[in-house]
Amino acid sequence: MRDKFVLVQPWLTLLARLILGGVLIVAGALKVGNLQKSAMAVRAYEMLPIWLANLFGYVLPWIEIGIGSLLVVGALVKINGLLGALIMLAFIIAIAQAWARGLSIDCGCFGGGGSIDPEDTKYLSEIIRDIGLLGLGVFLYFYPKGRFALDK
Amino acid sequence: MATSNSGDKGTRNLVIIMVGFIVTVGVVFSIISNRASSNFEIPAAVSPTDGYGIVLNPTATPKIDVYVDYQCPACRAFELMNGGYLNEVIAQNKAKVVFHPMTFIGPESILAANAAACSADENRFVDMNLALFQNQPAGENTGKWGNETLIALGNSVGITSEKFKQCVNDGKYVKWTRNITVESGKRNVNSTPTILINGKPLDRNTEYGDPAKFRAALEAAGIK
Numbered sequence: 360m361r362d363k364f365v366l367v368q369p370w371l372t373l374l375a376r377l378i379l380g381g382v383l384i385v386a387g388a389l390k391v392g393n394l395q396k397s398a399m400a401v402r403a404y405e406m407l408p409i410w411l412a413n414l415f416g417y418v419l420p421w422i423e424i425g426i427g428s429l430l431v432v433g434a435l436v437k438i439n440g441l442l443g444a445l446i447m448l449a450f451i452i453a454i455a456q457a458w459a460r461g462l463s464i465d466c467g468c469f470g471g472g473g474s475i476d477p478e479d480t481k482y483l484s485e486i487i488r489d490i491g492l493l494g495l496g497v498f499l500y501f502y503p504k505g506r507f508a509l510d511k
Numbered sequence: 512m513a514t515s516n517s518g519d520k521g522t523r524n525l526v527i528i529m530v531g532f533i534v535t536v537g538v539v540f541s542i543i544s545n546r547a548s549s550n551f552e553i554p555a556a557v558s559p560t561d562g563y564g565i566v567l568n569p570t571a572t573p574k575i576d577v578y579v580d581y582q583c584p585a586c587r588a589f590e591l592m593n594g595g596y597l598n599e600v601i602a603q604n605k606a607k608v609v610f611h612p613m614t615f616i617g618p619e620s621i622l623a624a625n626a627a628a629c630s631a632d633e634n635r636f637v638d639m640n641l642a643l644f645q646n647q648p649a650g651e652n653t654g655k656w657g658n659e660t661l662i663a664l665g666n667s668v669g670i671t672s673e674k675f676k677q678c679v680n681d682g683k684y685v686k687w688t689r690n691i692t693v694e695s696g697k698r699n700v701n702s703t704p705t706i707l708i709n710g711k712p713l714d715r716n717t718e719y720g721d722p723a724k725f726r727a728a729l730e731a732a733g734i735k
Binding site: 391392393394395396398399402403409413414417418421422424425428429432434435464473474475509510511 | 519520522523526527530531533534537538541542545613614615616617692693696697699701702715
């Protein structure tokens, strides 16, 4: 069992890198083309002072693209896995607090965002997805060595 | 072996530096290109203290703020349902009405907002505002709204001046839309349409989609 894991782990790491990295790149790229909307999405969570929310809206998409790219090519996997996990944790907290406070917002995870009709919210599926991605980031933190990586 | 290893390391470090560079440039560019400035050209009817919105009836009370995006379908629905009454209120000088054309849906919202601002300089904003919503393309940024279409739309409501044409073609007020963005952000407007009466938002569940309730809300603010 242990031997088998040793054999499979580098491939699992590759898979986790590609999924988490790919999702981050797509999420960032979809937002980078419309940063006004991105800032609006962050504001709608009503967690941060407005100037900080706007700053996050402008900065976060680029950070996602950066972490995602490094994960896909396999550079600094341990750190970027951790950063990816921390970002997902922040998203989960943000979505959960919006849900708990009864806000009606689109998570704005892949572009979009802002206030929406209460019946259009999808908090649970958004949180489940982000927990999955959080898991991948944690896995990468503990098992950063994988196939086809720039890290040696 | 040792040399190939250090070569790999070099590639890795180069990639890390490149990604870091792209992210940094992207962040700096994004922040700079979304900043507001009091140096941008603004239409004559725009008041910086009213969130850089286009002000109609500046001395009347109460004050009604209207935040829309010309590509937003819900804004179209609102305009077609309540715009007629609101325009009556404007025509009869019963309220100060401030329009904030937001542009978060993308490039064609910017073109439309610019054209609307140009129409304000011709004192035809209300007509242009209505015409834009009446002719809102199905779908966002489809390529249907270009400057020529918008000039033609202006013509259809009686704006025929060369100045208007030039204003639209030059994108004279494109940068002003950034001021609208920043100011509406400061006021925490996160969806459109958003209507504030004396700073207080209408009830999203009822007062937007029901003309009788919209009238009642205006009446409660003293508009009879």
